[in-house]
Amino acid sequence: MTNYSVIGDWGTTRLRLFRIENGVIAARRDGPGIGAVGREAEGAFAETIAPWLADGMPQSITLCGMVGARDGWMEAPYADCSADVQDWREVAVRFEWRGVPFAIMAGLACEDADGIPDVMRGEETQIFGALARDPALAAGRHLIVLPGTHNKWSLVEDGRIVAFRTMPTGELFALLRDRSTLGPKTDVTDAAEEAAGFAEGLERANEAGLLQSLFAARTMRLRKGKSPDWALGYLSGLLIGCEIAEIRTTLTGTDSVVLIGDKRLSARYAQALEAQGIASHAMDGDGCALAGLGFMGEVTA
């Protein structure tokens, strides 16, 4: 029998568990997303972790993500911004499961000057993890971006998350690509064409608004001989460029911009930020998530 603890991220589409033993990741297990199991969450969790329990119970289990949503396993509150890592940890839901201390971490909520609310659940763990991993982020004003379906742009000041804004740019891109009369509804086959379209979309976003630039994804094919790959790249560049142009007007004056998440998408955002004169650096999403859950060791793929 060994001493170990379990940490993990249970999001809408996937459960990821990490077994931490002697300060290293000893094993991983994946399970179904919380969106797929709903009220059967406990059973699905027990099934996923069963092989580890066979040689003894863990000392603790800590999960973050949509597992704490209203439709998840057990509702965890939102910590209100501004919040530092202690404020956030304090409001986690804690209970015993089969005799093991179990924590489901809280989400984060904020409200802008106009009273418009915003929420996140899971991304806050990565942000607090980034602050733990990079001492340079602990002081000063930093913009931390988690690109994805619903991008979270978070402003961190002296170690506190003071405000954030969700931009559903990824979802909008998927709708335009797959469901609209503007997107070519194909997968990219010519990466160079797509990259050229992306660059032109970024350029356009610097000069004109989003709504008046969307239709060009269609007319540039009809009138200028551009390819479907070009159009996909153009739509992506236009959306990301407009997103950055918008956020620049509200979350301003930061010392650095940090991208957390998928490498390819982060590289796209880095290029788009650069096109508007903003330097950024990327951090690994898994590393930040696990650091947010208290594991500061090495994370390998």
Place this chain on the structure above:
Amino acid sequence: MTNYSVIGDWGTTRLRLFRIENGVIAARRDGPGIGAVGREAEGAFAETIAPWLADGMPQSITLCGMVGARDGWMEAPYADCSADVQDWREVAVRFEWRGVPFAIMAGLACEDADGIPDVMRGEETQIFGALARDPALAAGRHLIVLPGTHNKWSLVEDGRIVAFRTMPTGELFALLRDRSTLGPKTDVTDAAEEAAGFAEGLERANEAGLLQSLFAARTMRLRKGKSPDWALGYLSGLLIGCEIAEIRTTLTGTDSVVLIGDKRLSARYAQALEAQGIASHAMDGDGCALAGLGFMGEVTA
């Protein structure tokens, strides 16, 4: 046997024919959209008009709309902006059909300062019709708006269409309502709630960008108890408000703003323009379309 002529609008979703006799609309007939019949266009047209041909052939037939597209019955060119009504009429496709002079009106094309092309096919007929019906539009600088799925914002100077821009706002709204995680996917049941959401969406559009304001359609339900009807109105007001904010930066300094089309949607746009301090007046879509095809008589529903 009577003397008559036929004019009509054959768009993607509907064929509408008007029988003009002694200066009045003597009859109407509807047929399938050009999008549904494709290469069988001539047969579908012959079938729709057959009852009228039974008592004699018309003196002429004139159609506008997508019937002249590449995938329509017979391709008509695009007149290049700037264009007045004569420039546009000259490039119509003219042929004989069963011995009757037949014209398919041209579309309209333009290019902005950045070389981004735009096109319309059908709407130009309504714009030239508006100029024919309202002498006040023949001189000066006017912004003419045709709201719909793909809104056309056209700048008219001294009777010439000098530039236009397509904004696919209606399509985007439908995608967000029916296909996204933001829209409530319901029909409106409480009109007052919807109207309140619309007004708040307009207000938001005056203060912040589109991408950073979309997510509120979800969080205002989650955190502020807003209803699905409110959220639908909010999304509509936000999109239309952002559309107007964008177009104000490019098509500027006009003497008047004219709305052509569906009464309810025109009223929405009038409210949104008013919220940004822009007065407008509405014109009937059918009246403008028929005037563009040369019929200046009364149009009743």
